[in-house]
Amino acid sequence: MRRLINRKPGRAAALGLGLLPFVLVVIAYLFGSHTRLQDNPADKLLPPPAVMVDAIERLALEPSKRSGQRLLWADTAASLQRLGLGVGLSAVLGLVFGVAIGVVPHIRATLGHFLVVLSMIPPLAVLPILFIVFGLGELSKVVLIVIGVAPFIMRDLAARVAELPRELMIKGQTLGASTWQIITRVVLPQLWPRLIHSVRLMLGPAWLFLIAAEAIAATDGLGYRIFLVRRYLAMDVILPYVAWITLLAFLFDWLLQKWARRAFPWAEPAP
Amino acid sequence: MKSFEVRNLWKEYGDQVVLERVHLALAGNEFVTIVGASGCGKTTFLKMLMGDEVPTRGELLLDGEPLPTEPGPDRGVVFQRYSVFPHLTALENVMLGLELRQAPLAGRLFGAARTAVREQAAQGLAAVGLQAALDKYPAQLSGGMQQRLAIAQAVIMRPRILLLDEPFGALDPGIRSDMHGLILDLWRQGDMGVFMITHDLHEGFELGTRLLVFDKVRDDPQAPEAYGATITFDIPLQRRPPPDVMEAVRRATAPAGAPS
Numbered sequence: 001m002r003r004l005i006n007r008k009p010g011r012a013a014a015l016g017l018g019l020l021p022f023v024l025v026v027i028a029y030l031f032g033s034h035t036r037l038q039d040n041p042a043d044k045l046l047p048p049p050a051v052m053v054d055a056i057e058r059l060a061l062e063p064s065k066r067s068g069q070r071l072l073w074a075d076t077a078a079s080l081q082r083l084g085l086g087v088g089l090s091a092v093l094g095l096v097f098g099v100a101i102g103v104v105p106h107i108r109a110t111l112g113h114f115l116v117v118l119s120m121i122p123p124l125a126v127l128p129i130l131f132i133v134f135g136l137g138e139l140s141k142v143v144l145i146v147i148g149v150a151p152f153i154m155r156d157l158a159a160r161v162a163e164l165p166r167e168l169m170i171k172g173q174t175l176g177a178s179t180w181q182i183i184t185r186v187v188l189p190q191l192w193p194r195l196i197h198s199v200r201l202m203l204g205p206a207w208l209f210l211i212a213a214e215a216i217a218a219t220d221g222l223g224y225r226i227f228l229v230r231r232y233l234a235m236d237v238i239l240p241y242v243a244w245i246t247l248l249a250f251l252f253d254w255l256l257q258k259w260a261r262r263a264f265p266w267a268e269p270a271p
Numbered sequence: 272m273k274s275f276e277v278r279n280l281w282k283e284y285g286d287q288v289v290l291e292r293v294h295l296a297l298a299g300n301e302f303v304t305i306v307g308a309s310g311c312g313k314t315t316f317l318k319m320l321m322g323d324e325v326p327t328r329g330e331l332l333l334d335g336e337p338l339p340t341e342p343g344p345d346r347g348v349v350f351q352r353y354s355v356f357p358h359l360t361a362l363e364n365v366m367l368g369l370e371l372r373q374a375p376l377a378g379r380l381f382g383a384a385r386t387a388v389r390e391q392a393a394q395g396l397a398a399v400g401l402q403a404a405l406d407k408y409p410a411q412l413s414g415g416m417q418q419r420l421a422i423a424q425a426v427i428m429r430p431r432i433l434l435l436d437e438p439f440g441a442l443d444p445g446i447r448s449d450m451h452g453l454i455l456d457l458w459r460q461g462d463m464g465v466f467m468i469t470h471d472l473h474e475g476f477e478l479g480t481r482l483l484v485f486d487k488v489r490d491d492p493q494a495p496e497a498y499g500a501t502i503t504f505d506i507p508l509q510r511r512p513p514p515d516v517m518e519a520v521r522r523a524t525a526p527a528g529a530p531s
Contacts, residue, residue, distance in 0.1 A: 168353055176371050180375075
């Protein structure tokens with residue numbers, strides 16, 4: 001009998017094992033839903049799949065009576081716009097400051113500690129300030145994501161720059177590179193895959209800040225909808241929305257990973 | 272390199288003296304090999320030559336001028352590892368220095384200028400036997416090929432000095448002797464001096480025209496950091512036979528089928 005650490009599942013077994021927890025969760029849900037509905041047909045906590053499909057059809061296909069919009073898509077568009085702006089802006093700021101702090105000792109001495117303190121401010125604690133300063137519109141939600149995400153991308157990238165072998169910096173200079181050329185031809189190209197990785201890691205917090213901001217003050221968005229229908233205990237809407245958000249988050253993560261692999265073949269280990 | 276002089280060089284880190292009273296005078300393009308025990312300051316010496324460290328006291332004069340206190344294109348470098356850029360192909364690695372020189376802002380060339388530089392870089396790679404690996408990334412190359420690439424990348428800048436920090440230390444013995452032939456050829460063809468650190472005494476004697484040994488002459492057991500190392504032996508090695516004779520001998524002694 002080989003040790004447990006040396007026994008590896010085959011391809012088919014690995015696929016089956018990977019699917020197992022998903023299947024188990026679905027079965028557990030269906031069982032729980034069935035049992036509760038038998039006791040009380042009006043139970044709203046664990047709606048059966050048919051009811052959820054109805055709710056999704058209503059939200060995705062039928063125009064809303066109040067606004068005339070198809071709510072699921074309107075909510076998704078509003079949320080993704082905020083998320084995209086917030087994460088995009090954070091990535092740009094992260095890259096500019098991360099590289100500047102990582103490459104130029106004087107900027108590191110000036111901003112290094114400040115950045116550490118800045119990144120320790122709990123973003124949700126300043127949300128009221130953002131609402132007061134930027135109003136309840138789109139800007140405050142985007143700024144919340146930037147405040148929550150950008151400092152960590154900056155710190156991460158600055159640390160990645162510091163991890164680049166010193167030999168490469170010297171080599172670049174012996175090839176005649178100026179500071180600007182070191183940044184554009186030695187540092188930045190090697191940072192792209194790390195930036196993508198950093199963004200992937202920060203997508204989770206970005207969603208958190210987005211939904212929190214939408215829950216408190218918004219008129220549309222995925223987070224807004226979930227918190228709105230909570231008042232009616234509309235689990236038939238909440239559960240599909242949560243699944244939809246999860247699917248979107250998973251998709252973005254997967255796409256970023258694919259992109260990084262395709263665009264930066266040199267970052268992969270040798271074939 | 273017409274002349275190189277080290278005048279009373281000291282390097283200290285706080286109370287710790289690493290190098291003391293280092294003197295050296297070279298005339299012409301010598302191939303200097305440097306040996307010494309670990310921690311004897313030979314790497315610190317090389318770092319001061321490349322401008323990565325600044326001497327505490329003393330002078331380093333290249334062709335009569337003080338060495339710049341930061342790295343520059345007059346001094347090429349090959350390290351034992353991390354000498355080439357992982358995000359560039361072999362060809363792009365060699366093109367980089369030429370592109371940087373001609374395009375201060377963009378850092379890259381386009382059109383005819385790029386084609387010319389590309390051609391020059393391809394020739395440089397062919398000279399080190401990498402003509403078949405132009406579009407490979409360093410991670411796809413063996414250790415020996417990566418060092419060939421690093422050497423081509425440094426030599427194409429036509430530096431006045433080439434600094435080698437145990438460049439062949441991680442290579443197999445067979446590959447190492449190929450590299451010895453390569454580096455000697457390049458040194459003879461290029462108008463440059465070479466400083467090479469090695470752990471391999473045999474390598475030091477075989478390659479160099481001058482062998483330097485770094486060691487501590489004074490040692491206080493109570494305060495091991497109080498005294499630094501210096502050059503304890505400065506050995507002019509026998510003049511090599513003319514290049515064509517060397518080449519003939521090397522061909523005759525090379526294993527059959529090996530690249531010449």
